[in-house]
Amino acid sequence: MSNRFINILVPVVSIILGLIVGAIVMVFSGYDPIKAYIALWNGIFGSPYAMGETIRQISPYILAGLAVAFAFRTGLFNIGVEGQLIVGWFAAAYIGMAVELPAIIHLPLALLAAAVAGALWGLIPGILKARFGVHEVIVTIMMNYIALHTVNALIKSISGGSYKTEKIHETASLRSEFLSNLTDFSTLHYGILVALAMVIVMWFILEKTKTGFELKSVGFNDQASQYAGMNVKKNIVLSMLISGAFAGLGGAMEALGTFGNIVSRSAFTGIGFDGIAVALLGANTPLGVVFGASLFGSLTYGAGNMPNEAGVPIEIVSIVIALIILFVASGYIIRVVLSKMSKKKEAK
Known part of the structure; x- marks a missing residue:
């Protein structure tokens, strides 16, 4: 059994085991797992509307997964994707609301603002790691809480004490009347195209550029990379910068x-944390992240149909x-x- 085949088989087996054990839990709780999983399927693929909402849900998961996967590939563990996503969400919502420009300028500017905000939030733990050796896991976890409460304060400040900002101008919107009509008036928008474009960007950076080669080399062995003449500290900072930019764009999908705006939150969105599982499921590869995000986006939206159709409690x-x-x-x-x-089979 080749390593490539095992890499494909591992996530498939993981999902199947999860579904089997989940079915056992439902049986012991007095619920019909077959009806529950049929309801899950219908919640994902049961109608054009459900499919549109599922695809819409996948967009931020792709970008959160790319953020985690990019850091992983370069030897870093970015648990701060949640915070970077939140500040990107705020930046996109603010630019979308505060300025009036032609759509050809306004939308790219709002997306850029989200990417820059996320990148700057990732830059701080990157500098602390590179300059002082502070572990990025600790810093990024703390930065999540700082992002949440800072953004809440900013929302209150710019909205005159309200818990939400005004809606963005239409010129900054990713929403599509064509996609909405195609999926029975779902909230599907062009963000999925942005997310898929970033998949190509990550692949190109890592596989086709000198910078990507250096980033991966530092991730594999920073001491050997330094001996070979690479600037390890610069690459650590650059990695967190790019990872944060992906996460910030994930927030832009929501904004x-x-x-179309941002609301004060008492808790995290969960998208950034799910991005860790998305990256793991996708083996930290760009294409793998798409499949991982598709699973989590489908589960997130489709599972909402299980209580309605199969009577399975949300717990x-x-x-x-x-x-x-x-x-x-x-x-x-x-x-x-x-x-x-596989080894036992080959030995026989």
Whole structure:
């Protein structure tokens, strides 16, 4: 069994195990797992509207997954994607609301603002890591809370004490009447095209540029890279900068597409944290992230149909989703088991 085949098999086995154990939980809780999973399927693919909402949900997951995966590929663990996404969301919403420009300038400017805000939020832990050796996991976790409460304060400040900003101008919107009509008036928008474009950008940076080669080299072995003449500190900062930019664009999907503004929050969105599982499921590759994001986006939206159609409480639905994430995160164990099975088969 080749390593490439094992890489494909691991996430598939993880998902299947998660669904099986989730079914067992539902049986012991007195619910019909077959009806529940049919409801899940219908919630994802049951109508054009459901499909449109599912695809819309996938867009920020792709960008959050790219942010985590990019940092992983360069030897860093960016747990601050949630905070970077929130500041990107605010920046896009503010530019979309505060200025009036032609659409050809306004929309790109709002997207750029989100990317820059996310990048700057990622720059801080990058500098601390490169300059002082402070572990990026600790800093990025703390930066999430700072982002949440800082953005809440900014919303209150610019909206005259309100808990939400005004709606963005139409010239900064990603919304599409064509896509909405195509999917029975869902909130599907052009953000999915932006997300897929960023998949290509990440692939190009890592696989086709000298900078990408250096970033990956530092990730594999920073000491060897330094001996070879690479600037390790610069590459650490650059990695967090690019990772943060992807995350910031994830926030722009919500600001310019789904909601059209930003609202004060008492808790995190969860998208940035799910991005970790998305990246793991996708083996930290750009194409893999698309498949991982498709799974999580589908589960997030489709699971909402399980209580309505199958009568499964939302708590059980959350357990099922958590089990799938657990098995995805346990992919290393599954990989070891599959490798041992393969070696035993070859030995026979």
